[in-house]
Amino acid sequence: MLRTLDTLEKGETGLVKSVAGEGRIRRRLFDMGVTPGAIIYLRKKAPLGDPVEITIRGYELSLRKEEAKMVTVEVAE
Amino acid sequence: MKNFALIGNPNSGKTTLFNSLTGSTAHVGNWPGVTVEKKEGVYKKLQEQVNIVDLPGIYSLSPYTPEEVVSRDYILNEKPDCVINIVDATNLERNLYLTTQVLEIDVPVVVALNMSDVVRKNGDKLDTKMLSEKLGVPVVEISALKSENLDELMKEAFKASNNKRQGKSVIEDKDLSHLIKDVEIAFKGKGVENPLFHAVKLVELDEIETKMHEDLLPMVEEFKKTFKNETFGSDFEAVVADARYNYISKNYASAYQANKNDAENDSPRKITKSDKIDKVLTHRIWAIPLFIVIMFFIFHFTFSEDLFFMGAMGLSIEPTNGFNAFLIRTFTGDLSTPTSELEALGGIPSLGVWLQSWMGTLTGSIMDGVSSLFALGGDAVLESWYASLVVDGLLNGLDAVLSFIPQILLLFLFIAILEDSGYMARVAFILDRAFRKFGLSGKAFIPMLTGFGCSVPAIMATRTLEDEKEKNRTIRLMTCFSCGAKAPIWTMLAAVGVLAGFNGGLFVFIIYLAGISMAIVYALFMKLLSKDQYVSPFIMELPAYHMPQARNVLALLWEKLKHYVIKAATIIAASLLVIWFLSNFRWAFWQGLCDIHDSMLADIGRVLGYFFWPLGFSQNQQYGWMYSVATVTGLVAKEDVVATLASLFGMAEGASEAEVGSQLIGISAAGVWSFAFYNLFTFPCFAAISAAHGEQSRKQFWITMAWWFVMSYVAALVIYWVGTLYSVAWWGGLLVTLALVGVVVSAGIVVANRTKRLAQAN
Structure with missing residues (x-):
């Protein structure tokens, strides 16, 4: 099922399908390894619910839900 | 003197490597025109001294942050004799992404595979030889922390710096590399240095590149029309980033051999x-209280005049008898402090306040010394304009400024520990939601x-x-x-x-x-x-x-x-x-x-x-x-x-x-x-x-x-x-106060709505 990254719950895993948006934020996501084909594991959410922490390409990355919204992932049912 | 540039991701051990290589010779400045730090130092263990320039920690040579632009301009324009690319071996995949970009520049490159000791400790293996062959540059395993193999690394770098190196792209996709080749030829025709690097960046429609080489854009657009990519269409920024990561995952898989006995090793759930x-520090409930406690202690140790509120709780040490008096005098650092003032202080001052008062005593006695020097010359000298200039003008003010040094350093010590341990990034993670509202x-x-x-x-x-x-x-x-x-x-x-x-x-x-x-x-x-x-x-x-x-x-x-x-x-x-x-x-x-x-x-x-x-x-x-x-x-x-x-x-x-x-x-x-x-x-x-x-x-x-x-x-x-x-008239004041609060609150609402509208528009 295709979902955006911000809707992932703690402990879910997804496969990156596409990255929307443009300019510097999108580029930053690419540079940090959020490219189609990468596997994302949602580790946790911050105490106030935002930002979220993911594991990608073997390291931990934090991003806001706003940015996570741009990333579409495929989640196994 | 040869110039070696150090480049790598943040948290890759770059600072540690730089400090080990340059020791006390390091000095810090700013890159001209920007506030990005510029660190330089000398490495002395080769047959000739080498100047080492520490480029800012970056993830990519994109044009979007000043750090990235500074690093890129440095390598392209200052042409260092060798670029040492430090790579965190425990996080090869993302670290090599920057490497693939550096390799496209016509400059000698040596890859320093850092934290190789950690990799070995985990029972994992690195195929350095294979990595070196694939990348086409020397790869040296080091441990910056334990200063392992650093001389070896520098020898390799020195050797590499004696030869020219042609830029090389890792992009393997046929159509894409064909397109890049064509643009590269156009750049060569124009006599531009580093044609490959510029070609790739122009194909990506990089902000800086499109501005610099506007004349070549129509040609690139023409080439691009013939290009088709199923996943990304004509989004070349995505195509290129994807090509780099594809290349890395393909080769990285065989270069890094995880410990076979540890099946869980590769799982993100490890x-x-x-x-x-x-788990504790960013806990859903405890994260914020813990953070407040940590902050409280830092400030308490630095600025409090009553450590652990011992004075307020009536636990003050009687300053008049023997050892305690000594203790207090040592703590306040001021032997001339009258007893009454100590009593007013209550308990023991914190480390910061104690150090500050020592510093105050030190600068104070320097001042006293200088004034007594003037006093030697008699009243005429003591009341002269130059005595006033030195004592009242300079020393008095500098005393006020310098006496803060211990507290500033102590505070920075705590901040540096938080930063270096990795907690600071979590603080930002915890508080971001609340701060973003402002x-x-x-x-x-x-x-x-x-x-x-x-x-x-x-x-x-x-x-x-x-x-x-x-x-x-x-x-x-x-x-x-x-x-x-x-x-x-x-x-x-x-x-x-x-x-x-x-x-x-x-x-x-x-x-x-x-x-x-x-x-x-x-x-x-x-x-x-x-x-x-x-x-x-x-x-x-x-x-x-x-x-x-x-x-x-x-x-x-x-x-x-x-x-x-x-x-x-x-x-x-x-x-x-x-x-x-x-x-x-x-x-x-x-x-x-x-x-x-x-x-x-x-x-x-x-x-x-x-x-x-x-x-x-x-x-x-x-x-x-x-x-x-x-x-x-x-x-x-x-x-x-x-x-x-x-x-x-x-x-x-x-x-x-x-x-x-x-x-x-x-x-x-x-x-x-x-x-x-x-x-x-x-x-x-x-x-x-x-x-x-x-x-x-x-x-x-x-x-x-x-x-x-x-x-x-x-x-x-x-x-x-x-x-x-x-x-x-108090009621008049109240009315105006309410009116002002009203204005401020409505301004706040306007901001909130505007932000919301813009968020929806996106």
């Missing part, structure tokens, strides 16, 4: 020691909290903020957080307040609270006033926790110390001299020293009196100008506000703040509030101003100066006239 620490990132918290201690380290700490705009905003908000040196002003004014008929105890509390409230209001207004509602992204690596490195922390403290002392010796000393000259001479300065009442500064104060007239505190015919002068001398050090008023009102030296306050005349209750607000929000001391000057671009610095001035003037203006209205 629990490491770092994860266990993280247009700031979670990372702005540390500088702001530091501001309650001293604005100087606070402004210097804004360096950790990536976004230039957020950094500028945070610096501008800094005066709202009443620094330690402003505290005597509030004590003094509280005493005036008692005479003027309001509660002095509440006064100090209200000032602190008003500062914080105004910071929130200001932040909202800055957000409202800013042209675009762009919020910088918060896409940040959360590095694994590790023990802070003593060497890195010490190197950082040494840097800060040097920076601070140099500032004190230059810009601050110069400002002190100007104030001294103005306050000790008439306009006819050749007539010699004069009383401060007759000085140029007094006249300036009288002129400033007109300027401050709307603020109320300078309206009295006879005394008003004294308050204006005090605001000016406050620039030297905020404690000087009290000292100046004491001397202007003819009080003996050493009068306490309360004594000074009780003798101030010629100011109304509303004037006291206005004076307080003006001093709270206006320019900080010279030391802090020069720190802001160092952190901001020239234009932004002057905007900051204007901001500080306008905001303090407006705040004092409003408080004076509303306060005056209160004293005439």
Whole structure:
């Protein structure tokens, strides 16, 4: 099922399908390894619910839900 | 001398490697025109000395952050003899992404595979030889932390620097590499250096590249028409990034052999020691309370005069008997401190306060020494202008500035430990949500909290903020957080307040609270006033926790110390001299020293009196100008506000703040509030101003100066006239207060709606 990254719950895993948006934020996501084909594991959410922490390409990355919204992932049912 | 450049991801051990290679030869500057740090040092163990330039830690050679642009320009324009690319072996995949970009430049490259000891400890293996073959450059396994194989690395780098190297792309996709080749040929035809690098970046439609080579764009667009990619269409930024990561995952898989016995090893669910620490520190419920406790202890150790509240709890050590007296004397560092003052102190001071008083004793005795040198020459010398210049002008002011060094260093020590351990990134992670509402990132918290201690380290700490705009905003908000040196002003004014008929105890509390409230209001207004509602992204690596490195922390403290002392010796000393000259001479300065009442500064104060007239505190015919002068001398050090008023009102030296306050005349209750607000929000001391000057671009610095001035003037203006209205008719004051609060709240709502609208529009 295709979902955006911000809707992932703690402990879910997804496969990156596409990255929307443009300019510097999108580029930053690419540079940090959020490219189609990468596997994302949602580790946790911050105490106030935002930002979220993911594991990608073997390291931990934090991003806001706003940015996570741009990333579409495929989640196994 | 050969130049080697060090490049790598943040948290890859670059700083540790740089410190090990260069030792004490390192020095820090800024890249011309930008506030990005430039570190250089010398490596001496080769047959000839080599200059090492530490480029900023970056993830990519994109054109979007100043760090990336600086690194890119350095390699392309300064042409180092070799680039040492430090790569974290425990995180090969993402680290090699930068490597693939560096390899496209025509420069000798050596890859330093850092933390190879950790990899071995985990039972994993690295196929260095294979990696070297694939990348086409030497790869050396090192451990920056344990200084393993560093000489080997430098030998390889030196060898590599003797040969030219052609840029090489890892992009394997046939159509794409064909397209890049064509553009590269066009660049070659134009005689551009590093044709491959420029070609790839132009194909990506990189901001800088498209501006520099506009003439080639139509050709690139023409080439692109023939290109088809199923997944991305003609989105070349995505295509290229994807190609790089594809290449890496393909080759990385075989270069890194995980321990076969440990099946869980590769799973993202693997629990490491770092994860266990993280579970506690970023816990859903405990994260914020824990953070508050940690902050409390740091500030307590640095600024508290009553450690663990032992004095307040009645646990003070009796200062009169034997060992305890010794202890207290040692702790306060001041052997001449009278017993009564020690009793007033209550318990034991914190480390910071103790160190500060030692420093004060040290600078104090230097001053005493110098004055007694002058005294040797008799009264004529002691009262001469040059003795006054050195003692009253220079040493007095420098004493105030330098005595803060221990506390600043201690605070930086704590901050450096938090930063180096990886906790700071989590603080930003925890607080970001709350701070974003005010247009700031979670990372702005540390500088702001530091501001309650001293604005100087606070402004210097804004360096950790990536976004230039957020950094500028945070610096501008800094005066709202009443620094330690402003505290005597509030004590003094509280005493005036008692005479003027309001509660002095509440006064100090209200000032602190008003500062914080105004910071929130200001932040909202800055957000409202800013042209675009762009919020910088918060896409940040959360590095694994590790023990802070003593060497890195010490190197950082040494840097800060040097920076601070140099500032004190230059810009601050110069400002002190100007104030001294103005306050000790008439306009006819050749007539010699004069009383401060007759000085140029007094006249300036009288002129400033007109300027401050709307603020109320300078309206009295006879005394008003004294308050204006005090605001000016406050620039030297905020404690000087009290000292100046004491001397202007003819009080003996050493009068306490309360004594000074009780003798101030010629100011109304509303004037006291206005004076307080003006001093709270206006320019900080010279030391802090020069720190802001160092952190901001020239234009932004002057905007900051204007901001500080306008905001303090407006705040004092409003408080004076509303306060005056209160004293005439309380209901009138209340009405205006409610109206003002209404305006501020509706402005806040406007901001909120605008942000929401923009968010929806996207």
